[in-house]
Amino acid sequence: MTQYKVPVIPGDGIGPEIVAEGMKVIDAAGEKFGFDVDWIDYPHGADHYLETGELISEDTLKELSDYSAIYLGSIGDPRVAPGVLEKGILLAARFYFDQYINLRPIKLLEGVWTPVKDKTPTDIDFTVVRENTEDFYIGIGGRSKKGTSKEMLEVSRSLYSAKFDLDIETDSEEIAYQIGMISKEGTKRVIEYAFDLAEKRDRHVASVDKANVLSEIYGFWREEFEEVAATHPDVDTDFNYVDAITMWFVKNPDWFDVVVTPNMFGDIITDLGAMIQGGLGLAPGGNINPEGTSMFEPIHGSAPKYKGQNKVNPIATIWAGSMLIDQLGETEAGASIVSAIEQNIMENNVKTYDMGGNSKTSDVGDDIARIILEE
Amino acid sequence: MTQYKVPVIPGDGIGPEIVAEGMKVIDAAGEKFGFDVDWIDYPHGADHYLETGELISEDTLKELSDYSAIYLGSIGDPRVAPGVLEKGILLAARFYFDQYINLRPIKLLEGVWTPVKDKTPTDIDFTVVRENTEDFYIGIGGRSKKGTSKEMLEVSRSLYSAKFDLDIETDSEEIAYQIGMISKEGTKRVIEYAFDLAEKRDRHVASVDKANVLSEIYGFWREEFEEVAATHPDVDTDFNYVDAITMWFVKNPDWFDVVVTPNMFGDIITDLGAMIQGGLGLAPGGNINPEGTSMFEPIHGSAPKYKGQNKVNPIATIWAGSMLIDQLGETEAGASIVSAIEQNIMENNVKTYDMGGNSKTSDVGDDIARIILEE
Numbered sequence: 004m005t006q007y008k009v010p011v012i013p014g015d016g017i018g019p020e021i022v023a024e025g026m027k028v029i030d031a032a033g034e035k036f037g038f039d040v041d042w043i044d045y046p047h048g049a050d051h052y053l054e055t056g057e058l059i060s061e062d063t064l065k066e067l068s069d070y071s072a073i074y075l076g077s078i079g080d081p082r083v084a085p086g087v088l089e090k091g092i093l094l095a096a097r098f099y100f101d102q103y104i105n106l107r108p109i110k111l112l113e114g115v116w117t118p119v120k121d122k123t124p125t126d127i128d129f130t131v132v133r134e135n136t137e138d139f140y141i142g143i144g145g146r147s148k149k150g151t152s153k154e155m156l157e158v159s160r161s162l163y164s165a166k167f168d169l170d171i172e173t174d175s176e177e178i179a180y181q182i183g184m185i186s187k188e189g190t191k192r193v194i195e196y197a198f199d200l201a202e203k204r205d206r207h208v209a210s211v212d213k214a215n216v217l218s219e220i221y222g223f224w225r226e227e228f229e230e231v232a233a234t235h236p237d238v239d240t241d242f243n244y245v246d247a248i249t250m251w252f253v254k255n256p257d258w259f260d261v262v263v264t265p266n267m268f269g270d271i272i273t274d275l276g277a278m279i280q281g282g283l284g285l286a287p288g289g290n291i292n293p294e295g296t297s298m299f300e301p302i303h304g305s306a307p308k309y310k311g312q313n314k315v316n317p318i319a320t321i322w323a324g325s326m327l328i329d330q331l332g333e334t335e336a337g338a339s340i341v342s343a344i345e346q347n348i349m350e351n352n353v354k355t356y357d358m359g360g361n362s363k364t365s366d367v368g369d370d371i372a373r374i375i376l377e378e
Numbered sequence: 379m380t381q382y383k384v385p386v387i388p389g390d391g392i393g394p395e396i397v398a399e400g401m402k403v404i405d406a407a408g409e410k411f412g413f414d415v416d417w418i419d420y421p422h423g424a425d426h427y428l429e430t431g432e433l434i435s436e437d438t439l440k441e442l443s444d445y446s447a448i449y450l451g452s453i454g455d456p457r458v459a460p461g462v463l464e465k466g467i468l469l470a471a472r473f474y475f476d477q478y479i480n481l482r483p484i485k486l487l488e489g490v491w492t493p494v495k496d497k498t499p500t501d502i503d504f505t506v507v508r509e510n511t512e513d514f515y516i517g518i519g520g521r522s523k524k525g526t527s528k529e530m531l532e533v534s535r536s537l538y539s540a541k542f543d544l545d546i547e548t549d550s551e552e553i554a555y556q557i558g559m560i561s562k563e564g565t566k567r568v569i570e571y572a573f574d575l576a577e578k579r580d581r582h583v584a585s586v587d588k589a590n591v592l593s594e595i596y597g598f599w600r601e602e603f604e605e606v607a608a609t610h611p612d613v614d615t616d617f618n619y620v621d622a623i624t625m626w627f628v629k630n631p632d633w634f635d636v637v638v639t640p641n642m643f644g645d646i647i648t649d650l651g652a653m654i655q656g657g658l659g660l661a662p663g664g665n666i667n668p669e670g671t672s673m674f675e676p677i678h679g680s681a682p683k684y685k686g687q688n689k690v691n692p693i694a695t696i697w698a699g700s701m702l703i704d705q706l707g708e709t710e711a712g713a714s715i716v717s718a719i720e721q722n723i724m725e726n727n728v729k730t731y732d733m734g735g736n737s738k739t740s741d742v743g744d745d746i747a748r749i750i751l752e753e
């Protein structure tokens with residue numbers, strides 16, 4: 004029997020509850036398809052941080068890099084300032100393991116209610132390939148003190164008004180700034196991944212940017228996109244401004260097959276994507292380094308107010324688990340988990356409150372595990 | 379009779395067609411409410427640029443600054459590279475006139491079809507106050523040549539992985555970067571505006587940011603927000619991450635009253651807002667400098683493929699016209715235009731293709747003008 008070792012970081016809030024269901028379902032798939040997973044528990048998250056001061060240490064990350072897939076619940080806690088845990092654990096892992104693909108299927112499963120009108124599972128079935136280690140996520144920024152920002156403000160305003168003699172009072176201003184950066188290699192590899200994926204799907208790649216305004220960074224993105232596109236003449240392409248794509252996700256989701264996007268825009272549009280596929284309770288994601296250590300998680304947060312209530316929907320996490328074992332090579336078992344989720348939804352009698360039911364988190368995990376074993 | 383002079387920039391694509399309807403309707407409102415508008419035509423846009431090389435000159439901008447409101451059609455043309463006209467004309471004006479408020483009502487009018495389920499005009503009725511002269515719109519960015527970016531990449535990656543001994547190969551990389559900047563004054567004044575507006579509405583201001591990741595720039599935004607909020611104890615507030623707010627716009631638009639947002643996120647979420655209020659054909663915007671020259675426009679683009687067909691919906695532009703005359707002080711006339719739009723929609727027999735009809739652009743303008751004169 005094939006034996007896998009998979010590190011698990013249940014994390015904060017509802018993380019432990021939902022990850023428990025994911026492990027239960029993967030164990031059932033293992034029983035059925037002949038593999039066994041040895042789950043290795045890691046305590047990282049708010050409690051661990053508040054007790055020890057450790058977010059996630061280099062030693063831990065080094066240790067984790069021995070594995071090809073990590074299972075993550077969710078990170079974030081109201082006792083800790085916004086960003087500390089997210090950056091210190093979640094983003095630290097994405098960057099440390101160079102998980103340059105954030106893969107987010109946007110798929111309306113049969114039987115799921117979507118808040119957008121007149122859309123069926125045929126209309127909503129695409130995948131967002133989000134760049135995951137660059138862009139405005141690199142964490143470079145700062146502030147200038149009173150009086151020192153005059154020059155920067157003037158440079159900036161004068162870019163639009165070249166040589167205009169503006170009379171702007173800036174002496175007393177303080178400013179804050181943030182820098183985004185993308186590299187040629189970092190851009191190319193994620194776009195390549197998107198094209199490879201499109202070749203296994205419907206041969207269409209939509210690129211997202213805001214090259215009409217953030218022209219330096221996204222002009223570069225477009226050039227790299229065009230270079231890669233030229234080597235895949237069998238794939239159709241188009242460019243979309245990020246503002247416009249939010250409209251098309253709602254009105255014409257059927258236009259999309261593979262969507263490739265810089266990191267920050269990817270963050271925004273995949274939450275919208277989650278909504279059209281029925282809500283955050285149903286949206287999984289994979290942070291992927293095809294040659295290294297990947298990490299699978301629901302795209303939702305830690306929902307602190309539901310913690311410990313055995314109430315939230317574990318499907319996003321279970322679906323992320325199917326992506327995880329798929330990544331390990333257990334393709335058939337991975338597919339069986341998605342089918343079992345679909346069947347659970349179609350049977351329509353074991354479901355959590357967000358889907359209009361009143362089953363518990365663990366009931367849904369039990370039901371999906373049962374379906375896998377019975378089929 | 380009160381006499382106004384209003385510069386008009388019809389612009390590109392469908393711009394001239396829709397602005398003509400807006401002027402027609404404002405003229406009708408003038409007839410009814412006793413004012414007269416002298417429209418002063420400006421040729422700026424793609425044709426003018428291609429013929430003369432001028433985007434918009436300092437002389438022109440200086441001249442325009444004598445007026446308190448400009449009426450703009452739309453800017454953008456496929457013959458010109460993305461961003462050239464948008465930055466050279468539209469953003470140039472926003473920056474030159476320091477139009478620091480971009481006011482975008484998101485209101486589902488009675489009788490309009492929205493693509494989101496179970497929402498009525500009572501649910502979708504809020505206003506986005508978008509900062510309009512800072513953030514990632516300042517136009518600072520650049521590229522580094524092969525080999526020079528190693529250091530920047532290392533600094534950035536090490537911010538997440540402080541002191542980790544990463545082994546990233548960066549020698550051969552080229553990069554592009556973009557800088558966003560917000561100032562204390564620039565942030566304060568737009569947030570103040572939002573609170574003042576909320577005091578005339580339902581006393582709720584939602585702030586949008588991504589302070590958990592772009593912590594420098596949006597941490598600063600949050601601090602300014604809290605400072606302003608403290609001086610308006612009668613107004614309720616909350617913070618929203620930009621990714622999450624795209625979900626709530628679709629699922630719970632009734633949560634919002636006034637939404638205040640940095641420039642780039644405002645660009646993104648107002649297109650989504652336009653969609654939930656029935657589409658771009660119905661979404662107006664005002665670029666406002668309360669003490670200077672403001673500029674009113676539909677939030678949609680120039681839709682080149684519809685140019686000259688007398689086919690597109692002029693309502694966004696007509697509605698923007700109502701905001702324009704409201705700004706001039708003709709409050710009652712402004713309100714009468716919005717009522718006439720609502721009545722045109724309710725009567726449901728003169729409407730363009732996007733609303734399921736087959737009337738022409740000019741028919742809709744005629745109908746709305748007629749309603750104003752007859753009421």
Ligand SMILES: CC(C)[C@H](C(=O)O)[C@@H](O)C(=O)O
Nearest residue numbers: 089090093270302590591621
């Ligand atoms: C929690 C946060 C740092 C994260 C992100 O911004 O990437 C989340 O929103 C996501 O999409 O995975």
Ligand SMILES: CC(C)[C@H](C(=O)O)[C@@H](O)C(=O)O
Nearest residue numbers: 215216246464465468645677
């Ligand atoms: C055309 C473009 C520069 C503009 C913007 O990004 O602000 C537009 O999308 C808008 O929202 O008015």
